[in-house]
Amino acid sequence: MTDMSQSTMLGGAARKIGPVVLDLNNISLAFGGVKALTDISFDVRQHEIRAIIGPNGAGKSSMLNVINGVYRPQKGEIVLRGEHRTNMDCYSAAKAGIARTFQNIALFKGMSVLDNIMTGRNLKMKSNFLLQALYWGPARREEIEHREKVEEIIDFLEIQAIRKTPVGRLPYGLQKRVELGRALAAEPDILLLDEPMAGMNVEEKQDMCRFILDVNDQFGTTIVLIEHDMGVVMDISDRVVVLDYGKKIADGTPDEVRANQEVIRAYLGAEH
Ligand SMILES: Nc1ncnc2c1ncn2[C@@H]1O[C@H](COP(=O)(O)OP(=O)(O)OP(=O)(O)O)[C@@H](O)[C@H]1O
Numbered sequence: 161m162t163d164m165s166q167s168t169m170l171g172g173a174a175r176k177i178g179p180v181v182l183d184l185n186n187i188s189l190a191f192g193g194v195k196a197l198t199d200i201s202f203d204v205r206q207h208e209i210r211a212i213i214g215p216n217g218a219g220k221s222s223m224l225n226v227i228n229g230v231y232r233p234q235k236g237e238i239v240l241r242g243e244h245r246t247n248m249d250c251y252s253a254a255k256a257g258i259a260r261t262f263q264n265i266a267l268f269k270g271m272s273v274l275d276n277i278m279t280g281r282n283l284k285m286k287s288n289f290l291l292q293a294l295y296w297g298p299a300r301r302e303e304i305e306h307r308e309k310v311e312e313i314i315d316f317l318e319i320q321a322i323r324k325t326p327v328g329r330l331p332y333g334l335q336k337r338v339e340l341g342r343a344l345a346a347e348p349d350i351l352l353l354d355e356p357m358a359g360m361n362v363e364e365k366q367d368m369c370r371f372i373l374d375v376n377d378q379f380g381t382t383i384v385l386i387e388h389d390m391g392v393v394m395d396i397s398d399r400v401v402v403l404d405y406g407k408k409i410a411d412g413t414p415d416e417v418r419a420n421q422e423v424i425r426a427y428l429g430a431e432h
């Protein structure tokens with residue numbers, strides 16, 4: 161039942177959702193007495209847009225931090241493309257093709273857009289300083305290849321006009337877009353986005369939605385998305401998992417989740 165491909169309709173076009181690529185089993189994470197996550201299980205299928213929603217403090221960011229190895233859960237396991245991992249670290253997550261953006265923008269504010277996106281290529285760079293000194297030619301060629309990739313991303317995100325601008329001088333919405341660019345520079349298979357539209361105006365949100373859909377569609381990237389804007393979540397996600405006080409209270413299609421009594425109760429009881 162679970163591993164057969166299925167088609168979904170999105171924006172009028174049929175998209176192929178593949179087998180499970182990321183399976184989280186019984187994940188529990190506590191900070192001292194605070195239970196951030198309690199026995200959470202859900203899976204992510206190849207090429208889907210999987211949303212994680214829930215009120216403030218529900219454990220959404222903690223969940224992403226477990227997936228890419230920032231936090232190590234006390235219990236549970238992560239199965240990535242069939243490979244069992246009791247714990248993940250940031251380096252091996254990145255090596256395994258997982259990239260992310262953060263709830264609070266994590267960019268070098270004094271550096272240009274181009275250089276910030278270039279930092280996303282770090283893992284792909286083979287040559288170090290010594291090699292660059294010894295074999296100037298190959299290292300130079302490599303650098304040109306990385307630059308080309310970064311320029312492609314800049315074109316894709318329509319930020320050519322600001323490529324040399326220091327990130328700190330950009331409006332918030334554009335900074336968020338640059339951060340998406342940095343994550344895309346790693347050419348991830350799985351992209352984790354922690355509130356990519358928070359604090360944006362309607363137009364900026366629409367742009368970000370379009371880029372997320374295009375990344376998913378054109379690069380085939382699997383996307384795990386935390387978002388508070390219910391309209392956005394219901395519009396663009398294939399499946400939604402709902403957390404509340406560190407527990408999973410619902411998991412299903414947007415329509416199923418929307419009709420779920422526990423979800424309605426959790427949201428009515430919260431501020432948003
Ligand atoms: N590093 C940490 N140290 C201590 N407690 C933490 C830490 N990170 C998260 N928590 C706690 O874990 C719980 C879940 O936090 P988390 O940031 O995952 O929630 P969230 O769903 O992302 O909330 P928000 O919508 O506000 O971003 C909260 O009670 C939070 O205070």
Ligand SMILES: [Mg+2]
Binds near residue numbers: 220221222
């Ligand atoms: Mg959060």
